[in-house]
Amino acid sequence: MKGARIYRSALYIPGNNPGMIQHCPYFGADSVILDLEDAVATTEKDAARKLVSLFLEALDFSDTGVAVRVNGAHTPYFEKDLWAVVPKAPDALRIPKCESPQDIKAADDMITEIEIQCGIPKGKVKIHAMIESALGVERAYEIAQASPRVEALTLGGQDLLADYGVQKTKEGHELFYPRTRVVSAAKAAGLLAFDTVWTDISDLEGLKKESKMICELGFTGKAAIHPSQVPIIHDAFKPDCKEVQKARRIVESSKRALSLGIGVFSVDGRMVDAPVIKRAEHLLKLAELYPEFRSNESQGGRCDRV
């Protein structure tokens, strides 16, 4: 994957809510999305844009990834949003309603121009392309490939279901195809894949089931609309302790094999090749995000303690 970082969660924060923005790095999410689009009423667009721009400059987001969801390219706010936000170099822009490679290229061109004008290294601000129409789903791979700036595909469930003309169900059968399609396109292009939000903030049990399901489908992260959803999502991504220990053995053996010049080796009686090592390395990186795997005790092999 191109993305060096793991974002299990991406927490939406309304761009016109300073009370939330000022605390957002402390809600425990791996990344936050400062939202200028759906969370902000038309009359508030200018104020939200200014506010988000100021916070990007003033607030220390520490280790939390920062994306800004700008308004779509078809709106009168798109250009203004980009000119207000890109100079402050957030990690990424979430571009809504991507339906074609041209949508990405147009956004890419404008971001590039602003980066150059502001002396920001070219390509620093990534694109998270939102797939939220049937057409977007069908063109997911082309969108993913449209620019090296694209770091993630992200499914926008609400708009997509409106486009399909169907209702959201708790089971999520209606999203099964777009989910697998988006994951597959993202993986094929080496990108991150974010799932859509769980809208019922009082139903954490439903969120838990859905998060587990999207992990199994291959998503690398999920959007959240309330901080209480974050730990549930993180829990769904938590690797199994025994798997983590096996991954440690694989990585250690691969290092040893490399130093001894051995090409092929086995762990627990099974042959290990490059994809297995890559997966093990990813798993260990993921495990690092969980305190229980960081503690010394869990290194030694007692899975009952974590």
Next chain:
Amino acid sequence: MTVSRIMNAKGRTVPTRLFGWEKAFEPYQGPFTIVEKKPIRKRASAPMRGYLPGRNKVAESLKKAIEASGLSDGMTISFHHHLRNGDAVLPMVLDVIASMGIKNLTLAPSSLTDAHQCVVDHIRSGVISRITTSGLRGKLGEAISYGELPCPVIIRSHGGRARAIEEGSINIDVAFIAAPSADREGNVTGAMGPEGCGSLGYAMVDARYARHVIAITDNLVPYPLVPKISIPQNQVDQVVVVDKIGDSAKIATGAARITKNPVDLRIAKNAFDLICASGLLEEGFSFQVGVGGASLAVASFLREYMIEKNIKGGFGLGGIGGYMVELLREGLFEALFDVQSFDASVTESILNNPLHIEIDQSQYANPFVDCMVNLLDVVALAALDVDVDFNVNVLTGNDGIIRGASGGHCDTAAGAKLAVVLAPSFRGGIPTIKDRVQTIVTPGETVDAIVTERGICINPRREDLLERALKANLPVKDIGKLKEEVERLTGKPKTPEFDEEKIVAVVEYRDGTLIDSVYARKR
């Protein structure tokens, strides 16, 4: 009177005598210095009064009762604040007293709430000339802060007030006790009646030590008051029946609702994680928590943990809200000891559940008796602001105006094995962590940790706790660094200007020494 001032052990200047008060004060010397040095105190006592058979204790009117009490100029009157923002008794009584032309009284309630703003008028008309209370709010707090009362107010903690009454520093001439239920002989409880308020823990001390006690009720029941008596008839001299003692719906703003505010939840989670890491959450542990957003959320995290780990707590203490009652009902605690109910719904529990036990203010927190705060494992407290030395202010706002109450803050912090103070790192753009709090109510040496949404600051005195928190990978931050981090966002606030010549209130520590002075706010 010459008022000399002296520096106390916190580096705060405090007076040794107060204008208008007879009592001399010692400066604060440390949380337990006085209790260790002079553990024995004489106890004051209330006079006995003989009654003939066939007497009638039910007075014709409030005015007649006051006349019969012998209340006159210069005496001390007391009230409880169990009806909190719904109390109608204090305003009613002060109006009658004023109409009788009695002046120059000392007002010694357990606290003053938003329902007691009329006190300002009675100060201006000379009915009230001295006040000792746990807290002041609203217009009254402003009037005091701007120096409208010549004699400084003495702010006392709940434990400190009980001590002051029992040792005779507060000599109550007439105690007026709002009684949600009473019988004709003066048996009283707060656990029944249309305006039931739960525990009468503060009033119980007043009734025991006052020279004369008047119970004021809107629910006179046939003798005897059953099944519960909180204050017995031998401590009550007269009963007055009125239309309404207040509105118990205003005791609390809401029942056991857990906050959804993400910042409060973050603070609560950090606090809960620290409590877990402390190792104190074992079978039989004891716990006190407030009813504020973040504090209550700590209790909800605790509940989940206790159920998951199959742990049963020993007792819950203090101001008891509906949520703690739910925990008792679920069998998560052996008992609740309730000095003050924060929620009218608690009355049903205190009446019917023998494991929900009403205690008085002295048993709760008086440092000169074997008080229950000393048995606390964990207390989760709130704060208006704190400083880098872990001192806590719960009394004066950022504008220097008195708008809070000492309550049981310093009592529980001193007693508990782990005292955790929860606060957002800034409110309304003003940082919570200061170089120096305007007013110390709880000394930093009794506070183990300050918990904010941005991290946990552990008192350097608690190396053991720091070690445990780090081992548990908690977001520990140096308090000075957190202060700087917040100030980078908010800037450094301007401090209000005070007239340091004029002391408007003193903060008495629970042992009777003075821990801080509150100066007049410049207009």
